[in-house]
Amino acid sequence: MAQLTVDIGGSPGINCRGYCEYCYFRKVRGVQPLGCRYCLPFKKGCDYCTRGVKEEYSGFKDLKTIADETLANLQTKQGDLSRVTISGGGDPSCYPRFCELIELLGSMDAPLHIGYTSGKGWDDPKIADLLIENGLSEISFTVFATDPELRTKYMHDPTPGASLAILEKLCGAVDVYAAAVVLPGVNDGDVLEDTCRWLQERGAKGLILMRFANNADQGLILGNGPVMETQNVQSAESFRDLITDLSKKFTMKISGTPLWDPELGSPFAIRHEPDLIAKLPRVLRRASVISGSIATPFIGTILSACGSKVPVVPVKKEIACLITADDIRTLDLSVLEPSVIIPGRAFIHDAEAEEILSRDGTKRSVIRGPDMLTADAETSMGMTREQVLEMEMDGFTRLIWTINQFGNE
Ligand code: SF4
Known part of the structure; x- marks a missing residue:
């Protein structure tokens, strides 16, 4: 069709x-x-x-x-x-x-x-x-x-x-x-x-709620913040709690972005599925995976369950897909491996990323990871848990293949 x-x-x-x-x-x-x-x-x-x-x-x-x-x-x-x-x-x-x-x-x-x-x-x-x-x-x-x-x-x-x-x-x-x-x-x-x-x-x-972002760390790009000068903003955690409370009060599906879809357990629903994690490839090499601050702990947990010994490195920006060159400029280069994987959809030119991440004299190669590792609420609305898990299995399989292909022994 x-x-x-x-x-x-x-x-x-x-x-x-x-x-x-x-x-x-x-x-x-x-x-x-x-x-x-x-x-x-x-x-x-x-x-x-x-x-x-x-x-x-x-x-x-x-x-x-x-x-x-x-x-x-x-x-x-x-x-x-x-x-x-x-x-x-x-x-x-x-x-x-x-x-x-x-x-x-x-x-x-x-x-x-x-x-x-x-x-x-x-x-x-x-x-x-x-x-x-x-x-x-x-x-x-x-x-x-x-x-x-x-x-x-x-x-x-x-x-x-x-x-x-x-x-x-x-x-x-x-x-x-x-x-x-x-x-x-x-x-x-x-x-x-x-x-x-x-x-x-x-x-x-259903109702999809979106946490309002008003500064670069919350995910604004294109120099457009603050969007509303005096508007309060919520932390991702307090927003997640708001979604949890509402979803208990109503039968209609209510989910939020960046966090979360209580019905499906996403983003990163796979973290609650040890049998599926066991089916992912093992991490056999070393590479630094860079992500947004919200996704980092989730990705770190899943990769270490697959055998990774290298911590996932967060930038200050909360949303991985909206990472720009400015976000990686503030990273501590001493913690990075010679191979660095950035989110597939990050808004950085690869050559510029390599230049920024090699400023300390250690030549680092930058590789793009998969476009998506999970489904945010806008994506998961209308999806089943099985579809979200399939998407996450696919994303993590690709990420681990990338680590094993480009990482160091
Ligand atoms: S895209 Fe148009 S409708 Fe949507 S928030 Fe902006 S001004 Fe409003």
Whole structure:
């Protein structure tokens, strides 16, 4: 069964009816490319880490371009379509010819999936009927809070009543995964419990909560912090405890990122599965694995259970996939082995990483590890525990192969 992704273009904030107060793109300015896994060996900066990360497109594509591209993509697919996903840098609800877009995609008779919307572009509750009639099957909807005033104040939703009416109707008809960035003192506490209750009563499939990040160590890149000058932030541990408490109070699935999915035990659900860990390859060589500060203890536990004698080295940044050159500059080089493995998706140019990590006169080679070792809540929502474990087995097998291939005796 084939799947089709329809890219409608657009840029966050610019094609979102203005920035939400907490939007990570709000303060991104024209910064230098960071370097990444797609860059050529001799050139720092490629299209992905220069424009793709910032989701910098020139605006929404016009409907004719979308139709032409969709038709061209369709011709490369074989068999029935199992899903059509609408994606893009801008918010689909703000697409100017949204009704025509949905009718066009609905004519393909495949389940429609909206990967992300805030709903703040929709002003008419009838949009819900249009979506249902045209085969919408799944939507990820940023609710922030079901208090309309908070949606207006923090998301700048001009018609929160209409957006919530659409959300309500969709909850009863299709798979709705709601999402919210949690701003302590704004939409947590009673407001958050009210939001959970509202969603659960109306039939939402789940709620993904995102810990708000306001500085580089918490995961901001592109020099865009602080996003909100005076906003409090939560530690990853206190956020994990919030998720645990909520998931006990509600039957609807509630998970959080960076931590955690209580139903599946992820990220790193494999740590509770000694039989699976025993099936992983043994670590036979020495290499330093660098990771974010949240993942480091988990990865360390699993690798040492597989025979590694080398500690995993954390940078200060909490999120491994968002590690940049600045994060590895502050590492104590004396603890590093001659072979260093960085996260596959780290935003560093390999040659620059080698230069930084060889500053003490010891030549170190830098190798990229697997792209993913586990599933965060955004990935695990909709996955089974078996699927998450399979993903983790695959990630750790690749990591250990990399250590055994490039590490030292
Ligand atoms: S809808 Fe999403 S991408 Fe657009 S401004 Fe708000 S947070 Fe940013």
